[in-house]
Amino acid sequence: MIEKLVEKLKADKENWEKFRLFFCEKKIPAKTVLLKEGEIADTLFFIKKGCLRMWFNNDGKDITFQFFFEGQAVASIDSFIESQPTLFTIESIEPTVLFSLSRENFNFILNHYPEMKEGFNKILYTRFRNYAQLFLSRIKDNPRKRYEDLLKNHPEIIQRVPQHYIASYLGITPISLSRIRNKK
Amino acid sequence: MIEKLVEKLKADKENWEKFRLFFCEKKIPAKTVLLKEGEIADTLFFIKKGCLRMWFNNDGKDITFQFFFEGQAVASIDSFIESQPTLFTIESIEPTVLFSLSRENFNFILNHYPEMKEGFNKILYTRFRNYAQLFLSRIKDNPRKRYEDLLKNHPEIIQRVPQHYIASYLGITPISLSRIRNKK
DNA sequence: ATGCAACGATAACAATTGTTAAGAAATGCA
DNA sequence: TGCATTTCTTAACAATTGTTATCGTTGCAT
Numbered sequence: 217m218i219e220k221l222v223e224k225l226k227a228d229k230e231n232w233e234k235f236r237l238f239f240c241e242k243k244i245p246a247k248t249v250l251l252k253e254g255e256i257a258d259t260l261f262f263i264k265k266g267c268l269r270m271w272f273n274n275d276g277k278d279i280t281f282q283f284f285f286e287g288q289a290v291a292s293i294d295s296f297i298e299s300q301p302t303l304f305t306i307e308s309i310e311p312t313v314l315f316s317l318s319r320e321n322f323n324f325i326l327n328h329y330p331e332m333k334e335g336f337n338k339i340l341y342t343r344f345r346n347y348a349q350l351f352l353s354r355i356k357d358n359p360r361k362r363y364e365d366l367l368k369n370h371p372e373i374i375q376r377v378p379q380h381y382i383a384s385y386l387g388i389t390p391i392s393l394s395r396i397r398n399k400k
Numbered sequence: 401m402i403e404k405l406v407e408k409l410k411a412d413k414e415n416w417e418k419f420r421l422f423f424c425e426k427k428i429p430a431k432t433v434l435l436k437e438g439e440i441a442d443t444l445f446f447i448k449k450g451c452l453r454m455w456f457n458n459d460g461k462d463i464t465f466q467f468f469f470e471g472q473a474v475a476s477i478d479s480f481i482e483s484q485p486t487l488f489t490i491e492s493i494e495p496t497v498l499f500s501l502s503r504e505n506f507n508f509i510l511n512h513y514p515e516m517k518e519g520f521n522k523i524l525y526t527r528f529r530n531y532a533q534l535f536l537s538r539i540k541d542n543p544r545k546r547y548e549d550l551l552k553n554h555p556e557i558i559q560r561v562p563q564h565y566i567a568s569y570l571g572i573t574p575i576s577l578s579r580i581r582n583k584k
Numbered sequence: 585a586t587g588c589a590a591c592g593a594t595a596a597c598a599a600t601t602g603t604t605a606a607g608a609a610a611t612g613c614a
Numbered sequence: 615t616g617c618a619t620t621t622c623t624t625a626a627c628a629a630t631t632g633t634t635a636t637c638g639t640t641g642c643a644t
Binding site for chain 3: 562563575577578581582
Binding site for chain 1: 620621622623624
């Protein structure tokens with residue numbers, strides 16, 4: 217995603233120098249909050265190195281429902297698009313390096329390359345389909361099955377992410393996850 | 401939705417006579433399958449009277465995950481858009497009267513009124529947001545809370561739909577739903 | 585009207601998952 | 615290195631939910 221975008225921008229020699237300044241590199245330690253519940257997302261992030269999680273507060277406990285890794289674009293989509301306060305917090309899990317792009321600059325680029333709009337819509341569509349998938353898996357599968365699917369389809373998540381975040385993501389307690397992992 | 405569409409088409413006196421023939425009224429008894437898992441959705445339905453449910457098979461049990469009532473448009477969106485076999489079955493709960501519109505005619509109308517495309521995209525966007533909401537409620541809330549939310553926000557569903565479908569929709573067994581309803 | 589299928593309630597028991605608590609292992613940082 | 619924090623595991627018990635089965639009611643079709 218970020219690669220394609222930058223490639224495209226670089227090809228446009230005339231404007232590249234200008235666009236380059238739009239992207240701001242940012243280095244953050246683990247457990248840094250990039251966007252806090254209630255704020256309005258005015259920045260799009262691209263992960264160069266590291267990983268993030270998206271979570272929301274539910275009766276004092278935080279519930280993680282999405283992870284992001286290298287190469288992915290990260291934002292509270294709803295909030296970014298509609299300029300509404302986000303329901304979700306975005307936070308680093310590991311020390312992370314990212315590029316940030318402000319909404320203004322994002323819109324500027326989109327207006328400069330209207331053909332990118334379609335690609336952006338596809339990303340949206342994909343993101344929502346992803347929600348639908350997660351939703352169905354919650355309905356269909358019990359925690360053990362969801363863990364096994366995650367292990368099969370995204371072993372990298374289980375490798376890199378602390379277990380209590382994964383437990384939260386699977387909708388169970390860390391204790392229950394521990395049982396599933398060991399009483400196999 | 402259907403009202404707006406028909407209103408718009410009627411306003412176009414020149415073509416209304418032609419378009420009118422696109423819509424085919426259909427009367428079906430309860431428990432009639434309109435679209436079966438594995439088929440390709442080539443028809444869009446609008447409900448005049450009655451209600452439907454959308455479900456899929458999971459290890460021999462059917463899981464209901466969406467209800468449709470008067471005035472709503474119904475289709476397996478993914479299948480209808482991408483001409484892929486649907487994962488979901490659409491079935492009437494009550495005796496139902498609906499209008500059907502074939503994909504060809506739907507596309508014909510859309511091409512004739514390109515300004516409708518945006519409205520259609522909004523419907524899509526809304527549908528997906530709805531999935532996201534349902535997804536979050538599955539994560540956040542226990543069955544009792546989900547039942548109470550449904551009772552509060554959609555009492556008409558609880559009134560009209562048999563309990564075992566609602567239990568399925570809530571992700572619990574009919575027995576458990578019965579307990580929740582009575583041990584309040 | 586009669587019989588059958590669908591629907592809902594309840595009981596008894598099993599399985600799963602949550603809660604609380606304690607301690608071991610790993611990790612990060614001064 | 616050593617200390618503090620985070621992370622993970624395990625145990626004992628509680629709560630929730632599922633499973634199986636039975637029974638009464640209702641609605642519909644013949």
